[in-house]
Amino acid sequence: MSGNSIGKIFTVTTFGSSHGTALGAVIDGCPAGLELSTQDIQTELDKRRPGTSKITTSRNEMDQVKLVSGIFEGKTDGTPITALVYNSDMDSSAYENIKDTPRPGHGDYTWKARYDVYDYRGGGRGSGRVTIGHVIGGAVAKKLLNTLNIKVISHVTQVGTIKADPVDVNELETNINQNAVRCADLEAAERMEAEIIETKKSGDSIGGIVETVVLNPPAGLGDPIFGKLDAELAGGLMGIGSVKGVEIGLGFKSAELKGSQMNDEFLIETNTIKTRTNHSGGILGGITTGMPINIRMAVKPTPSISLTQKTVDTKSMESKDILIQGRHDPCICPRVTTVAEATVSIILADQLIRAGYIDPCKL
Amino acid sequence: MSGNSIGKIFTVTTFGSSHGTALGAVIDGCPAGLELSTQDIQTELDKRRPGTSKITTSRNEMDQVKLVSGIFEGKTDGTPITALVYNSDMDSSAYENIKDTPRPGHGDYTWKARYDVYDYRGGGRGSGRVTIGHVIGGAVAKKLLNTLNIKVISHVTQVGTIKADPVDVNELETNINQNAVRCADLEAAERMEAEIIETKKSGDSIGGIVETVVLNPPAGLGDPIFGKLDAELAGGLMGIGSVKGVEIGLGFKSAELKGSQMNDEFLIETNTIKTRTNHSGGILGGITTGMPINIRMAVKPTPSISLTQKTVDTKSMESKDILIQGRHDPCICPRVTTVAEATVSIILADQLIRAGYIDPCKL
Amino acid sequence: MSGNSIGKIFTVTTFGSSHGTALGAVIDGCPAGLELSTQDIQTELDKRRPGTSKITTSRNEMDQVKLVSGIFEGKTDGTPITALVYNSDMDSSAYENIKDTPRPGHGDYTWKARYDVYDYRGGGRGSGRVTIGHVIGGAVAKKLLNTLNIKVISHVTQVGTIKADPVDVNELETNINQNAVRCADLEAAERMEAEIIETKKSGDSIGGIVETVVLNPPAGLGDPIFGKLDAELAGGLMGIGSVKGVEIGLGFKSAELKGSQMNDEFLIETNTIKTRTNHSGGILGGITTGMPINIRMAVKPTPSISLTQKTVDTKSMESKDILIQGRHDPCICPRVTTVAEATVSIILADQLIRAGYIDPCKL
């Protein structure tokens, strides 16, 4: 299985780079009979689109998606679903001067080491723009999850050192959609927004934490030992650009605890087996308990900053200063929420089919 | 690809459960010509073996490995390498009473939800004992890494709230082998050992953090976008039982930083391109820079504790108290280091072949 | 790995259906540095295009391919290569009447059984038109094979009961390109052409045999046991629509022979090990010998004929006559040669990388 595909049955293969002709995805293994329209995908893409608020990059892309295969009479027909977005508003000039000078914190140097070539324009396929493919695949996956009432919501819980307070699950979505930061704690959202704008003015960037919750998952999802659900989610999320850590449930906090503090005791509630606490984050032994899944990603600050940095000229092998032009997000956390939702949805869709919860051929 | 296999070219498939007849692994895709002996594997298994110190479980298994295929005249011949360990010293009686009462923090309930059956004896295939397979595969992988001088070292950096100080890379291995905790900070190791013994006496368990460093990796390892090296490492490590978080480089710390603080600037040293700092943990854009890789796992406290806990009887659907008997580790971090080394080694071996650093058929 | 992808490292994922918006392929795992242009792909597609001679269907498609990702400064850059063709000249009206009446010999009934829906227009994804994806992938693969001087040539050796005489390998390509049947025996080609036209007039269709030769393969290709080269070639070719048999070397003839007649003896020629005969067709034990590979496909007559046939109405569950309209090939062998070349090329490209003959990341 190639490096640009994810999934065993429900598979998403993405393609395209920042300044190439088009970006998109092919989704294979989606059962037939699922209602799917261009708008379903466009809605998700619009959430990730740049140029929509003063805390994101000003690159203006309409990102209109074209659905070119896999749909018959308004529903999936079991054949591969392909959707793509054609690039426009590409300003490659801003990247000419970094051809041989790898930008600190970016993949320029490492991709060049691997392939001996790197499409440096706009960051090539190392650019965050390639997440258009994730989001297209995630849009299809979300429709599948809807058939089982499973909801995936990602939101920002921290920017820099500003931490959001927990918010009741029932208000999560409403609050998130009310601010550009996509934080459920409206008060913290204001402080975060101010911090981001301040950071942008200073020419710098800032990191944060994105949490993804899965509501109403069935118990029994996860394919041990190497296909455990937490393993696949960790892999999928760590693979999103700029992610440097993934934790589930109490995560790194559990390292400090005793077993008597960490274990989630079982109980019966409305004739269903649940756990009294949910320190495990909804996954035990790599398989879901049926409790909400709770997983967080540490997102490093965007590498592209408008301050002078030191790098090397790989041709002359000499030290060199670099000042990055172009248009960049000071904090990518708000936009990454859409990508996190997409990635988690894709993995869940695949696991649901592998667990027999969704028929592989037809709904 | 099945859930019990990991890797695309260099593949490890493991089998066996805690109280079954045998546990082992089949390694496929290892090039021919690699010197490999039973002792190479036995050495690694001995590190993970229980019953070797007062801070681990007292179950005494000789864990003598038998190498039954894949070797010809002392070297691999390109065919699948199979090694297995036959179980002994199984005390299933201790598990009879938990047949229908899932233990909090364990996979009993979730595995039963998935398969409608769960070999509850000794924790079945949810037991840490199945990591025998990981370690067998890791032993072969390590031999491959040796041919390129790549070293993988895992050690304990935290137990509960006791944190080890950083230790110079050159003293890592020596120090680690000098104490049962496998911590490189010898002073902290003493305090950790005392804490673990205290915890055991109180009938409880305790968590910790395990760090794995990879020394001398080549640049260019990682298969973007979904096969990025950090993604595959995160997935592999999160999949080890009891792991609740994985971070690389500065990890979760990077969420609090500015770009100007996080970015690793490039420089030339002895005519090689390096980074001045290594906040990225050796991976940028999902591909190695050539700097040491540095990845940490949060290990939750062992779920099996000797204190009474609340659970349910899944047959009668009633609340029930449970008191776990049997022999259990109060802190699994020391033994998990071997499993982490094995897992990271396996993933690296696979990625090295996929990157063209090691020939797929013959050394 | 999904059903619409082929290959382990060099992977081709195809999409699109006969009357959908577009058809195409995503090629992943192609090393960087390979010169690749739109024309490279267009040339191959032109060979498979309908409406080019009186012995093929008259559907007129320009089939202009668009290359939308994976190329940088005229060469592959290691990222997924995507190319697609937008449909035009679709006449869906001809298919309205077969909505509920599966055509004998086609996949209408079986695809409906699997997915509970079937895009019946033009045969949906069961149509031969989907081989546009194969040919796009094959075009890229062929460029890779060129770097090692490996040549793949498919030609028609039989139409109905008319058999071609063997032709010297050096004249194969020249002769094949001189007639619409793509047969190397020019005299037999004339008789075949007459037979096909005759068959078309009578409203019927006719079968044939297509042979593919691989010239200058290296020894050592094939990934035993389940990835043997002959196994993968057989699977790839049998998967082309209308193929009902695959044989290699003497094929079914070997069933009648004695070992003393079948075995190819080894000998030295210009300091290279060769075989005196090549009854094995270039593959022994699933791995290439270095002798030319020789593999043949039995192609059944096109199911779509203009004669009345008996079928059923799946809605009313009653017997029904069917008369297929639309434009169809009386013999698909000539066009299938391009698809066979493409398929064999794709599998060889993948196997060459898996054998270490081509670097996985960069040429």
Add this chain to the structure above:
Amino acid sequence: MSGNSIGKIFTVTTFGSSHGTALGAVIDGCPAGLELSTQDIQTELDKRRPGTSKITTSRNEMDQVKLVSGIFEGKTDGTPITALVYNSDMDSSAYENIKDTPRPGHGDYTWKARYDVYDYRGGGRGSGRVTIGHVIGGAVAKKLLNTLNIKVISHVTQVGTIKADPVDVNELETNINQNAVRCADLEAAERMEAEIIETKKSGDSIGGIVETVVLNPPAGLGDPIFGKLDAELAGGLMGIGSVKGVEIGLGFKSAELKGSQMNDEFLIETNTIKTRTNHSGGILGGITTGMPINIRMAVKPTPSISLTQKTVDTKSMESKDILIQGRHDPCICPRVTTVAEATVSIILADQLIRAGYIDPCKL
């Protein structure tokens, strides 16, 4: 996925070589709840065992299988099932003289070209003995097929130029078990047996054809485009050692026909859709129709013959005569029937799960 594994969900990984310590298989992805005993596997292995009749090799192996994982209380528990057979009665001396002289018709030369080493003893992993792994996997698969009443029967239909007459499906199994050739036409079986004994006396070997029928398959099996059922069956069967051709339904005969002769018309019978004829062999468009599947393999004569042949000494690069000692089958068709059944069963089991006919986790 590695070369020694087959399947996407129901996966079989085999290991072991002719004169190594043990041979076996790991079956992953088999749902829990299937009754499975050592005897189920032993019964299948006994059919393939040598030394059981005067028309097979006289190597006497008890081939007692040991089931070491995956079973709990007499049923599969969803974890990997591992079974192995320890070698005995190995006479490696007979192979010493062929160390550097590749045997014509065998994989000695090609495996050496690929791996730079070849365990020449008994043919190493190129030996037919490795099919022990196929048969172990097939035994588990057959139990799964039984739950859906699907039957897989392989039998010999031709030896040399002696062809069996067709036999009614209901008498197939009975007749096959009545003679050592495993041919359903009892009269032809006698002539075949005589021919084989005659051939053995003359020091030669002889080829044949093996047919596999699948009774009562459901409609809808097959994963287009690259996972079509006929494609996967062709690949699986061609991969069995000594197979040089695979055909389905009328196979190569269809090349000579007109569409009006080849097409299977649909009709209703006992309220089920069937085809009047079954020229397609039960598969259309790569997916089953529900009619019996009918697929044949051309098996070349065993390469090992007791007549002097010409080969080369790869060390001195000189021509050399070779006279193969050891104990060999004059015709492997009878024993190959068991391997064909196993291979087809494994592929069907996998496809049934991928089509949603069998739950992936639990029966």
